[in-house]
Amino acid sequence: MLRVAIGRAAALVPLLLIATFTAFLLLQMTATDPAVVRLGENASDEAYAAFRHEIGVDRPLLVQYGSWLAGAVHGDLGVSWSNSASVTDLLTNRMPATFSIALGALVVGLVIGLPVGIAAGIRAGRSADSLLTAGASLGQAVPSFWLALLFVAYVAMKTSLFPATGYVPITEGVGSWLLSITLPSVALGAAAAGAFARQTRAGYVRVLHEPYIRTAVAGGLARRRILWRTALRNAAIPVVTTVAGTAAVLVGGAVIVEQVFALPGLGQLVLNAIHNGDMPVVLGFVALMALLMALVQFVLDLTYALVDPRVRAG
Template identity: 40%
Template structure:
């Protein structure tokens, strides 16, 4: 287990280094000078140059990269060019929107996918199976931002059951805040639920074909008893892995949804940073999201290795 842990940890460190280089280089080639953008169209060139010096933009790319990475290792993400406050404060404020949204969407996705996948597997090649698989195929094909706009049109504009966007804050009350996150969470959850339901069905069908399941049936257990006592429990191992990966995707992939619903989360902060050339904010937030994805994947791999001893034997 120690060898497997060290291998995965090395992979995580290398992935973070490569990701930081890619993020830094990608934003370095983005057109537009942050200092010129902040000073306006008619700004004096000497004033722009002074601001560039103050912001550290005149240093070499290697120096700026090393300074940025060293700051992140100490928890210092720099000062936002636009808001003039530490980026860490902006991230902390916006995280209280993005994190509950991702968790809410994950719970909805799991509650939808588990029953759908089990029903489809239990009724293989029957109308229920074809119907569920057809709906999941549609859920995968429809972009979540288009589905989000449909939700806004029907439930906010037509029926007026929900607000079209915005977030009142947790100080307004838990249920009021969760109500404002419901439509965005549904828009994020349905495509993920479609994927998870298909994985659940496939895993359960593979488990039902195992010898120990046939042995349980031969001992007199009914199909339903075999399904719930043996098959479902063992089929959950790959499904739990997908759930962990989906959480990181929901946390990092809500940029468009947060902009559709005008939610003050990390995704909208990245979008605003790009439009305002606030590159230090964009780099720090994107790197934080990359770290979240890699860290969650690492923890899922470790959990999978604990459950499945074959991985530990392969690492040796």
């Protein structure tokens, strides 16, 4: 596992460089002047020039990026150009809401998607399979933000069972926290559930036609044991890959869904930063997402080793 960790850490370096430098170049193409955003439209030319010099945007582009990168390597993501707040503090304060929704959506996807996929795979070719697969496809096709709007209008506003807006930190009560993230998590997790269900079904259909399954059946092994131990374990590898890839995507999806529910997450922070041309905040967010992707990939490798002994042997 140490070798895997070192390999993933090494792979993170080019990923981080490409992602952050691309975001840096894209920000340079916007017409937003951070000096005007910070000082307003009535400041003097001298004040604008002084602020641009203070934040370093009057230097060559590679020097600007190199300066940010040097600080990031040492754990310093800089300060926001909009309000001089620490970028690290801004990201840290906004992460709980976004990650709570993403985690909740992942749980929703697994709780719904895996049983549906297993049920469809066991009944492949029957009417139940067609119905379950159609439901999974529908869940995967419905846009999460549209589903979120429906939840706000027809669940939160009409029933008052769940809050329509706002986020309650888990430190203020687990129950209140769960209520505040339930609708956003379900809205975001519907597509994940559909993806997990379809992948699980495909894995089961493939595995149940393998020769060793027929041998187990012929040998008198209990059907339940075959379905829930032998088949499930061997069908899990592609499902694990889907779950790992979806986990990173869900964080990006949470950035959008949280806008519908007015949650104080990373979405509002990064959208405002893009609008204001706040480069340190945007680059800090991109670096955070790159780190998250590397972490997800590392967890995926560990899970492979647990699910498939052949991976450990290799």
